[in-house]
Amino acid sequence: MQPTPPPLGSYVQSWTPGPVTAEDPLATGPAAALAALLDLPGPVAEAGDPLPPLWSWVYFPQWPAQRELGSDGHPRHGHFLPPVPDRQRMIAGGRCETTRPLRLGEPAERVTSLGTVAAKQGSTGELLFVTERREFRQRGHLCLVEEQDIVYRSGRGSARHTPVDADTAAPDSGEPWRLPLHPDPTLLFRFSALTANAHRIHYDTPYAQGEEGYPGPVVHGPLLVLLMLELARRHAPTRQVRSLSYRLRRPVFAGERVLASGTPSDSGAGLRIATRREERHATAEVMFR
Structure with a gap:
């Protein structure tokens, strides 16, 4: 009989990593690369x-x-990786x-700290x-605060998913904002890089299918979020986003046809x-100034 593993909370009772500060010149190159990945006609922003x-x-x-990487490609150890x-x-x-x-071409500082930790x-x-909190500053001014909720498990789950149907389009809800995407392994490789x-x-x-039980490579959650935010950027280019929240509910796989859609309101937009x-693989709420 296998012994009952200790609860996950027991591994992090004394885990209190301190804040970490990083700096970046915010050069135009990465933004131009992301614009190219999203098939935009040109860079969305220049210096300033x-x-x-x-x-x-x-x-x-x-x-x-x-x-320092494990067999899955993730780091084995990290300042904010819980000892699970x-x-x-x-x-x-x-x-x-x-x-x-944040403005391109101006050095920026990011301070990352540990937020809440809860076993469920x-x-x-x-x-x-585990929630990570990130504060971004330029010229000494606080520009934005981001929190990201990350879920950890001990051991692999038994992933079972419907096979990918590359020929069937995503359902169109008729919402006024729509943006299709057909992510393939090349797109995912470029976003990973x-x-x-x-x-x-x-x-x-082979790894995604054989080791993790997925029907194919998994589309990055952050890529889905950026795709939803493209709706707001393209359809409300003069509105500044004051706040946003997002939730990643189900994985999307390479080869699937994806539709980002949304409905604007006077103060913001609901996206999915x-x-x-x-x-509803992913949803987001955006509030404008």
Whole structure:
């Protein structure tokens, strides 16, 4: 009889990592690379222009030494990685409050600290929810505060998903804002490189299928969020995003046809990601100034 593993909360009772400060010149190159990845006709911002919401995700890259990666491509150890055995990680959601947008070409400082840590029982077993808080400053001024909720489990879950149907379009809800995407392994590989994400589920098909039980490479959660935010950027280019929140509910896989759609209001917009399998893989709420 297998012994009952200790609760996840027991591993983090004395885990209190301190804040970490990073700096980035916010050069125009990463923003231009993301614009190219999204098939935009040209860069969305030049030096001195505001950076679109959450495009900071392609800045402040962290590149651990190759020897520090585990077999899944994730770092074995990290300042904000909880000491959970056989750790598996996924992003669940997040929030961002913007006082003033970051501007390209101006050095920026990011201070990351640990927020809340809570163990919860999910339908597939015990989960550990960790919130990371990030404060971004330029010229000594606080520009935006972002919180990201990350879920950890100990050991692999039994992933079982409907096979990908590449020929069927996502359902169209008729919402006024719509943006289709057909992510393929090349797109996911480029986004992994742009965000310094070596997790093999995003580009290694044999690994994703054989080791993780997915029907194919998994589309990055942050890519789905950026796709939803493209709706606001394209359809309300003169409105500044004051705050936003997002939730990642179900994975999307390479080859699936994806539709980002949304409905604007006087103060903001509700956004979502749909495929043939699911009409709410991801959702977001945006509030304008």
